[in-house]
Amino acid sequence: MLELIADTELQALAALQGATSADQLDRWRTEWLGMNGRLKDLMQQLKSAPKETKPQLGKRLNELKATLESAWDVRKQALPTAEVKGIDLTEPGLPMGEGRRHILSRTIDEILDVFGQMGFAVADGPEIEDEWHNFTALNIPEGHPARDATDNFYMGDPNADRGAAGGTVKRLLRTQTSTVQIRAMESTPPPLKVVAVGRVYRPDTHDATHFSMFHQVEGLCVDRDLSMRDLKAALLHFAHAYFGEDAEVRMRPSFFPFTEPSAEVDMKMRIRDQWQWVEIGGCGMVDPNVFTAVGIDPAQWRGFAFGLGVERIAMRRYGISDIRWLFENDARFLRQF
Ligand code: DAH
DSSP, X not given: OHHXXXXXXXXXXXXXXXXXXHHHHHHHHHHHHSTTSHHHHHHHHHHTSOGGXXXXXXXXXXXXXXXXXXXXXXXXXXXXXXXXXXXXXTSOOOOOOOOOOOHHHHHHHHHHHHHHHTTOEEOOOOSEEEHHHHTGGGTOOTTOGGXXXXXXXXXXXXXXXXXXXXSBOOEEEOSXXXXXXXXXXXXXXXXXXXXXXXXXXXXXXXXXXXXXXXXXXXXXXXXXXXXXXXXXXXXXXXXXHHHOTTOEEEEEEEEETTEEEEEEEEEEEEETTEEEEEEEEEEEEEOHHHHHHTTOOTTTOEEEEEEEEHHHHHHHHHTOOOTTHHXXXXXXXXXXX
């Protein structure tokens, strides 16, 4: 029996050396010192030992118990605190995704930055507009097809909203940021040089190139003596600053109710090492009717304006072939930019 006790001690201490985590230490304690542990077994065997050896064996067993308990204490103290609390420091951590600004937000900031350096002040307007700012003041008369219910998001009951003159005010989600031209001219006397970026809404069926909400950047310059040359110079300056010194601007004759003459704007930009023409918006000289609508004398003032598509610029620049991806918020897509 004395030999068995000595053996047990050796075995137990050897096993303790092998226990390196809090978990393993606890399991060792149960196995050797627990209620049904191996030491308890030995104690049971003591009962059947010859009577005269019992005191000596009992003393040895008590010593063994004390030895094992203090050995366990020492091992437990030696564990790092995190181990004691049951945290496994060797376990790989959860990946923390790195956040970044949306590619559209960054594009908008960059565009505003360039126009800011060109002396344009930032203007703003509401996304829910009245017909005056979205159509009438922009020389889009009543009955014009651009006002069709199928091409606009009109809001609620048109009679619910009474205008100052007692007439009805129909509201809609603005279809173009040209509304901000009107708001800027209504609130600030000329000369004026403003840029506005914002969301616009059209009931388009979603596909790779259409979405019912997108962004435009609008520019307006009003001064005594402005011409198409100044308009082209401004657009070219932007193209050079934004796309690089080799960028080019092309204007193709077109029609918009609020400008005369009007043109489509193409910019030549580098797309994957190839220079390509990309149609990015419209522009023109402010129509005299627009000046009259906001109380500016068209005989004294001239203006140029332009409206560019932000998604178009970003999509072509970064090779994004489907506009819907910009609004799905799939991190796997967004983190590429
Ligand atoms: N508002 C026009 C559109 O949404 C774009 C545009 C054309 C804006 C000519 C302008 C402009 O300021 O002068 O299609």
